[in-house]
Amino acid sequence: xxxxxxxxxxxxxxxxxxxxxxxxxxxxxxxxxxxxxxxxxxxxxxxxxxxxxxxxxxxxxxxxxxxxxxxxxxxxxxxxxxxxxxxxxxxxxxxxxxxxxxxxxxxxxxxxxxxxxxxxxxxxxxxxxxxxxxxxxxxxxxxxxxxxxxxxxxxxxxxxxxxxxxxxxxxxxxxxxxxxxxxxxxxxxxxxxxxxxxxxxxxxxxxxxxxxxxxxxxxxxxxxxxxxxxxxxxxxxxxxxxxxxxxxxxxxxxxxxxxxxxxxxxxxxxxxxxxxxxxxxxxxxxxxxxxxxxxxxxxxxxxxxxxxxxxxxxxxxxxxxxxxxxxxxxxxxx
Amino acid sequence: xxxxxxxxxxxxxxxxxxxxxxxxxxxxxxxxxxxxxxxxxxxxxxxxxxxxxxxxxxxxxxxxxxxxxxxxxxxxxxxxxxxxxxxxxxxxxxxxxxxxxxxxxxxxxxxxxxxxxxxxxxxxxxxxxxxxxxxxxxxxxxxxxxxxxxxxxxxxxxx
Numbered sequence: 124x125x126x127x128x129x130x131x132x133x134x135x136x137x138x139x140x141x142x143x144x145x146x147x148x149x150x151x152x153x154x155x156x157x158x159x160x161x162x163x164x165x166x167x168x169x170x171x172x173x174x175x176x177x178x179x180x181x182x183x184x185x186x187x188x189x190x191x192x193x194x195x196x197x198x199x200x201x202x203x204x205x206x207x208x209x210x211x212x213x214x215x216x217x218x219x220x221x222x223x224x225x226x227x228x229x230x231x232x233x234x235x236x237x238x239x240x241x242x243x244x245x246x247x248x249x250x251x252x253x254x255x256x257x258x259x260x261x262x263x264x265x266x267x268x269x270x271x272x273x274x275x276x277x278x279x280x281x282x283x284x285x286x287x288x289x290x291x292x293x294x295x296x297x298x299x300x301x302x303x304x305x306x307x308x309x310x311x312x313x314x315x316x317x318x319x320x321x322x323x324x325x326x327x328x329x330x331x332x333x334x335x336x337x338x339x340x341x342x343x344x345x346x347x348x349x350x351x352x353x354x355x356x357x358x359x360x361x362x363x364x365x366x367x368x369x370x371x372x373x374x375x376x377x378x379x380x381x382x383x384x385x386x387x388x389x390x391x392x393x394x395x396x397x398x399x400x401x402x403x404x405x406x407x408x409x410x411x412x413x414x415x416x417x418x419x420x421x422x423x424x425x426x427x428x429x430x431x432x433x434x435x436x437x438x439x440x441x442x443x444x445x446x447x448x449x450x451x452x453x454x455x456x457x
Numbered sequence: 458x459x460x461x462x463x464x465x466x467x468x469x470x471x472x473x474x475x476x477x478x479x480x481x482x483x484x485x486x487x488x489x490x491x492x493x494x495x496x497x498x499x500x501x502x503x504x505x506x507x508x509x510x511x512x513x514x515x516x517x518x519x520x521x522x523x524x525x526x527x528x529x530x531x532x533x534x535x536x537x538x539x540x541x542x543x544x545x546x547x548x549x550x551x552x553x554x555x556x557x558x559x560x561x562x563x564x565x566x567x568x569x570x571x572x573x574x575x576x577x578x579x580x581x582x583x584x585x586x587x588x589x590x591x592x593x594x595x596x597x598x599x600x601x602x603x604x605x606x607x608x609x610x611x612x613x614x615x616x
Contacts (some may be wrong), residue, residue, distance in 0.1 A: 207520055211552070263519030284498060285516045293518075293542075336516070340494030344592070449520045453565050 124199045124434065125189075127184065127223070128428025131216030132208025132236045134170060135261070135421070136177040138185035140198065145242075145249050145435070149188035150246035150425040152418070155176045171211035178219045185424070200440065202358050202431020205233035206451030207263070208432055221443060230440035232431045237264060237453045239426035239453060241276060243419040244386040246429055251413070252383035256376055258369060258401070261389030262288035262303070265369075266453070267331045267376055276435045278454055280331025285366055287392045290335035293363055294342050298354055309356045315359030319352070320345050322364040338364050343425055344345035366396035370404065377408050386413040392420035461597040462606075462614045470496040473596055474503020477584075479608050481508070483533050483562045485494055486555060486577050488570025488589045491586025496594050497568040500584070501538055504566055508536050517568070522553055532562060539567035547575045556580075 124143040131137070139150040173377065186193040203220035206213060217233070224231035240259055245251060255270045266281035285293070288305060295304025300311070322341045325334045342361050346352055375383070385405050387397065398414050404413025464470040481504070489497040496515050505514045509528030517523040517540040525536040538556050543562060550573045555565045567573050575584060579601040587595045599611050
């Protein structure tokens with residue numbers, strides 16, 4: 124069984140063909156990031172327009188690279204991200220997917236973007252032991268998920284205010300750095316002193332919830348009050364505090380739950396401090412720590428196709444009147 | 458006369474939001490302005506509490522508008538929590554259709570609302586957050602209100 128996956132929930136226009144053994148036959152990603160860079164963030168109108176311009180060629184390339192006839196491909200379903208994300212961007216992918224499904228007479232499946240992220244590690248390492256603990260951190264989401272098996276997820280905790288990637292982007296813009304903020308801050312942090320700034324520890328209590336808003340405000344306050352702070356030191360201190368909080372919660376979850384594998388997902392998984400910390404925790408607890416490649420951590424359509432395979436096999440096709448849900452909660456997924 | 462209330466910490470900012478939420482009427486659009494970390498989301502959490510929102514209110518920067526169902530005696534059924542941080546043009550603000558959304562027994566609280574004031578003009582209630590040296594915040598309310606509202610807001614400022 125082969126599924127065509129389509130992803131347009133934010134920056135990336137992506138399409139991919141994946142089979143039911145989770146082999147990736149093709150994965151094409153076009154990003155409108157360069158256009159957004161100039162504005163210090165995703166510009167919704169630009170994102171929507173860019174998706175419209177790229178979607179047809181991206182889908183065609185994904186089919187051709189998978190050795191399929193782009194006019195009448197031998198696939199079993201079309202899967203697409205139907206939420207959460209930017210409404211204008213989601214609608215481009217959703218409308219295209221419905222159009223292809225109708226034209227080719229194939230079933231159509233709406234996929235939750237975050238479930239896609241949770242499937243990403245499986246595409247590179249299919250024989251994982253369960254249960255698996257995944258730290259999912261991106262520009263729009265930050266959560267700690269205990270997966271009992273594919274498609275079975277328990278959210279242990281999530282951010283009570285800003286997403287980790289959002290805090291990175293906002294601090295970066297505040298410091299006059301480029302977008303996306305993560306790589307910029309990560310790069311500067313390498314040559315900075317993480318102890319230069321005293322930043323508060325998150326106060327989310329004993330549970331697994333996360334908080335980044337106070338940290339963001341503390342950076343703003345510190346840079347306003349103390350002139351002449353080296354930007355490298357601010358970056359290193361901020362990054363250190365973000366990683367400390369995330370890794371502390373991961374450790375806590377490893378101590379209190381039966382976990383056989385640990386993984387990272389979402390765009391912030393590119394962060395060097397986080398990758399190092401997760402590897403160390405895996406070693407310490409004697410379990411495999413999976414660090415998916417960057418192309419699997421950031422938005423892509425292979426993960427959407429993989430989640431689509433699972434949803435199609437377990438729940439069948441989605442109705443053709445399925446609408447985009449920009450606020451779709453992972454917890455609402457049955 | 459300026460209507461302004463000073464809050465010495467986060468809890469008081471949230472409390473100011475909660476008190477303000479009780480004064481809202483269906484159809485209201487509130488634009489929040491002020492720099493990063495000024496307390497806009499904290500204030501909105503207070504408004505949500507007053508309106509009887511059960512779920513957690515988090516930053517809407519990613520999806521730009523989040524909808525929360527409300528449970529209150531003010532006749533407000535939905536809180537539209539918007540965020541213009543990533544928006545570049547007034548046209549995109551119009552695309553979010555907040556003005557139409559609040560007509561269905563809703564209210565909108567919009568963070569980074571500077572751009573949105575071009576669209577909504579005096580119809581909106583603007584609240585500016587100013588952060589002082591000692592970390593206290595002054596919240597000043599602007600807009601064109603009838604006399605009843607002006608008095609209600611002036612009472613709010615005194616608390």
